[in-house]
Amino acid sequence: MSGLVRTEPLRGEAPLLLPGDPYSVVVLLQGYAEPEGIGDAVRADGSVTLVLPRAWVRTPSSREPPPWGGEGKTALEEAARGPILVDTGGPWAREALLGALAAQGLAPGDVTLVVGTHGHSDHIGNLGLFPAAALLVSHDFCLPGGLYLPLGLGEEQPLKLGPGLEVWATPGHGGQRDVSVVVPGTALGTVVVVGDVFESDGDEDSWQALSEDPVAQERSRKKILGTADVVVPGHGAPFRLVREASQPESLGNRQLDSVVGEKEPTVHP
Template sequence: MCEVVVLHDGYSFVNNDGEMIANCSCTLIKGPHNIIIDTMTPWDSEVILTALKEHQITPDDINFVVSTHGHSDHTGNNNLFLKATHIVGFSISFKDKYYIHPFEKGEEYVINDFVKIIPTPGHTLSDVTVLVKSEEENIAIVGDLFEKYEDVNNQSIWQEAGSEDPIKQVKNRTMIADIANWIIPGHGPKFEVTDEMRMLLKNQTTLGA
């Protein structure tokens, strides 16, 4: 069984000077494999190291690093974890060795009996989501497929954050909500998925719905 720990809640907002202020959620999965997902900006190494220490984890204990996509706020501290296999979007590597996996054909990548990675393009064309079976619940760590809880009702939040394929993003948001009990979004706290939310997402079949 796995334990899912949010090490840092992501955020995004525009300050009084009109500047975008943002950082991503960073999540630890403890289990048969220790996995860290989305390693924040390059200025956050101490934040991550301190949070890992609180859970008796060192960088060398991490088996997989997953960046849900390749943007700088999701990959900034990948180099702390030099004993891990790295998965950045659809790319899988260890040191200078790269491994081919057909994410682009919709195929999932299974890490163990509790954790798998599935392609969820939209925000970028190579976005992935980490699905965790924890006790009787499914937890989805989705990167910027969902920016935050508020974008379920207000689609302009994720649209304005950038989407390389909005049609695929709508489809994959609905798909994830159908299978997850909890979502850890890219730039907000973890939230529970309700039947009302699932129905709302199903109804959002066109942009601006």
């Protein structure tokens, strides 16, 4: 991709609503990472994001498990017909997560699919709240009760959840099996929920130290920057990407880095 990518933070506290068709995105809990002041200790928790299909309407039967099939991709698409939760935060955020769901009119039993972007405790610490949901954690997909089904996810083979809605393999931060969720058609364009592929807006000088595979993560970051209009990072506020005219070649890799912008669009909760 040529040209500079500049970022603009989205203003407002969680929950942040990005309405869309066929999917809306709600950032239920905004992740954070704050130095604790004791050596290198950091107090942190991951962002939690809800993807809600516009066509989904709660009915008495919607709490019943979908008719799971025996084929992984079919079962995954069935699970994605209802509310989808991307990451769950750490176990210390249990009550905050339950409250955030309730504020959206949802109970844990309404969630039909939980996607864990990677296996760190601050991102999948509340999986136990969703025993009736299908789980896609990194590259592992299982149905309620622990029936694991193969999917064949890879960097060149994304998983289709619904119209334009995909799970991408975005390796690097936690190793080779990290994933991101791509949501098209919102009021601000394509939203990508990235786990810790991006820790936060303006993390250019820090993400490498936290990465298990910086080369793979750099590749994942460039792929996301080439597609996303909005990024929901693992430990900070969502931010927009603004693509500007091509800059001189001397900018080198900074053509793909985030540069903090001055404007802050308002997203209504």
